[in-house]
Amino acid sequence: MPTRTQPVTVQDGEFDLHLWIPARGHGPGLLLLQEIHGVGDYIRAVAEDLAGLGYVVGAPDLFWRLERNWTADHGEEGLSRALAMGGRFDVATGVDDSAAAFETLASLPEVAGGTGVVGFCLGGSLAYVLAARTTPSVVLSFYGSAVPDSLDLLDRITSPVQFHFGGRDEFIPREKVAAVERAVAGRPGMEIHVQESAGHAFHNFKSARFHDAEAARTAWPLATGFLARHLPAA
Numbered sequence: 001m002p003t004r005t006q007p008v009t010v011q012d013g014e015f016d017l018h019l020w021i022p023a024r025g026h027g028p029g030l031l032l033l034q035e036i037h038g039v040g041d042y043i044r045a046v047a048e049d050l051a052g053l054g055y056v057v058g059a060p061d062l063f064w065r066l067e068r069n070w071t072a073d074h075g076e077e078g079l080s081r082a083l084a085m086g087g088r089f090d091v092a093t094g095v096d097d098s099a100a101a102f103e104t105l106a107s108l109p110e111v112a113g114g115t116g117v118v119g120f121c122l123g124g125s126l127a128y129v130l131a132a133r134t135t136p137s138v139v140l141s142f143y144g145s146a147v148p149d150s151l152d153l154l155d156r157i158t159s160p161v162q163f164h165f166g167g168r169d170e171f172i173p174r175e176k177v178a179a180v181e182r183a184v185a186g187r188p189g190m191e192i193h194v195q196e197s198a199g200h201a202f203h204n205f206k207s208a209r210f211h212d213a214e215a216a217r218t219a220w221p222l223a224t225g226f227l228a229r230h231l232p233a234a
Helices: 039-053 074-086 091-107 120-132 149-155 174-184 213-230
Strands: 003-010 014-019 026-033 056-061 110-118 139-142 159-166 190-195
Touching: 003 091, 003 139, 014 039, 014 091, 014 174, 026 039, 026 091, 026 120, 039 056, 039 110, 056 091, 091 110, 091 120, 110 120, 110 190, 110 213, 120 139, 120 149, 120 174, 149 174, 159 213, 190 213
Parallel strands: 026 056, 026 110, 110 139, 139 159, 159 190
Antiparallel strands: 003 014, 014 056
16 A cells, blocks of 8 residues: 655754555544554554555654664564653644644545544553544544543543453553443443453453454454444545
């Protein structure tokens, strides 16, 4: 499928928005927000999957102020490097950059029919916060650790949102996930799905440590179904 890089200009510089274009050449937009490993093999594979469904997918290089187009693999050494990089990342600035990337993606000539946001891990947190600042057509937030501690943002979100968590996430205690369940219950357009036997990053099929095939097989159709309902690509 066609790919290219689109520059995103902000007040203090410019960074890359990596694009995947569906075969038909146009479609709704999906901003794909990275995990702490950067826009690496996993995020690129997810982008290809989503573009295969008919979406114009844009994955911004959110670590550009630290190191441009930095990535880490999913082995133990790569995870250590990724955790260190994530610790240096300024979340507030990352939300600003995500908003700029969202605007850039939505303005592209290939994008028609609305623009949504999908985020994993770090990106799951950013997608949630971004939804409180703008109005994406749809939001998917996978195991965002910032979500349970910022539930006050829910009242500012009008977009359809689907949350995904693992019940045995070593970074997000189950009681915090339960707080999200209670807060989301009854809110129109919002869903939460918890894979009780899964840990963090269970969808990451590039990570031998984190991937949970059964949980991923359950969660991913829920996610793509939610996209299809709120941001149809056909």
